[in-house]
Amino acid sequence: MTTAGYGPTGAGQGPDDGSGGGWSDPARTAEAWDGPARPGPLPPRIVPPRGTAAPYPQPAIPGQAPVPGQAPVPGQAPVPGQAPVPGQVAWAPPPNAGQWGGPAPTPGQYPPVHGQQPAPPAGPVAPPSAPGPAYPPQGASAPGWPAPTPPARPAKGRALTLVALGLAVVLALVAGVQAYQLHRLSDRLSGTDQRQAAAQQGDGTRLDDLDQRTQTLERQAGAQFNPEAVASAVLPSVFRVRAGQFTGTAFAVGKPASGGGTNLFTNFHVVESVWASGGREVFLERTDQRYPATIVKVDEANDVAQLRTTSKFTGLVTASAAVKSGQQIVVVGAPLGLQDSVTTGVVSAFREAQQGSGPVIQFDAPINPGNSGGPVINGQKQVVGIATAKARDAEGIGLAVPIKVACDGFRIC
Secondary structure, three states, X not given: OOOOOOXXXXXXXXXXXXXXXXXXXXXXXXXXXXXXXXXOOOOOOOOOOOOOOOOOOOOOOEEEOOOOOOOOOOOOOOOOOOOOOOOOOOOOOOOXXXXXXXXOOOOOOOOOOOOEEEOOOOOOOOOOOOOOOOOOOOXXXXXXXXXOOOOOOOHHHHHHHHHHHHHHHHHHHHHHHHHHHHHHHHHHHHHHHHHHHHHXXXXXXXXXXXXXXXXXXXXXXXXXXXXXXXXXXXXXXXXXXXXXXXXXXXXXXXXXXXXXXXXXXEOHHHHHHHHHOOOOEEEEEEOOEEEEEEEEEEEOOOOEEEEEEOOOOOOEOEOOOOOOXXXXXXXXXXHHHOOOEEEEEEEEEEEOOEOOEOOEEEEOOOOOOOOOOOEEEEOOOOEEEEEEEEOOOOOOOEEEEEHHHHHHHHOOO
């Protein structure tokens, strides 16, 4: 059984009337194929050569042989003695009907003989490859092919730009909100500071008022008579005096003596016996202590005597203003020899000087023999007089020499 394939041809050889007498299978020549007809192999995909103008090769003209030394065009049978160009594959036509059971090739379908060009196809020639456009090589453009389009901008870059813009807008909004909140907070703090300043000013005003009230209360309290406070302040400066057979009272007054020691006042009638006898020494007693003193000067008319001791004691402060009736007083002395005795009363009157005597202060505080020479103290702990006598046939009538008389006469206050 003969095949419809291509075999070697020579000059004057060609297809017969379809019996296949001069054609044989190029792959199997020893024996014929007894099996059922099978299709031939698929033709390879033809890629247009680089740099050519036509996308596909042109078919051979019937009766024209290929040019010697030129590779056969795909779809054209090779010429004897001409080897195919490497990289190109010869295309075999489908088998004839005599070998494969299909219809025999028609004239024009046989391969061209030596020295002849293949006949042109009856219709348009389509490439044996899969349908689809053939693309020109990279970097080259052929006639009929559009220029390559520029690459599109990556979508990722646009997305990053949009994200950055969104973040910028969000940050601007956050910054604006924070600035507004800070402004409101600043206004609130400013208002708070103003209110606090006003409150502090009001507190300062109230504190000033409170201080003034306190001072007023202190003055009122100081103006109130407190015999206990007066007595505790003056007692350390008051002494019992022993002058011979007589006892009385003396108190330290004024600044320290010029030669050192302390000046004291008492009544002249207390030291009169010692002074009359030419003596000058007396003794000051306080609790269990005894201090020698000297009679320095006497005023018989006003019943005042000045004593001086080498011991140092605190002198009492004398009042500069005259006493007034009704003013409360404290009298300190040693009645009947009893030390540190304290009585209280008020000023009954201030008696001007009369015939044979100077001015005196009348008071109602009880006094007794031994109080002579003792201090009469007002509520401010100041000496206003020197107790000197009492009425014999009446109670509540005591007399004192004004302290101003003693200070003016002895200049030691």
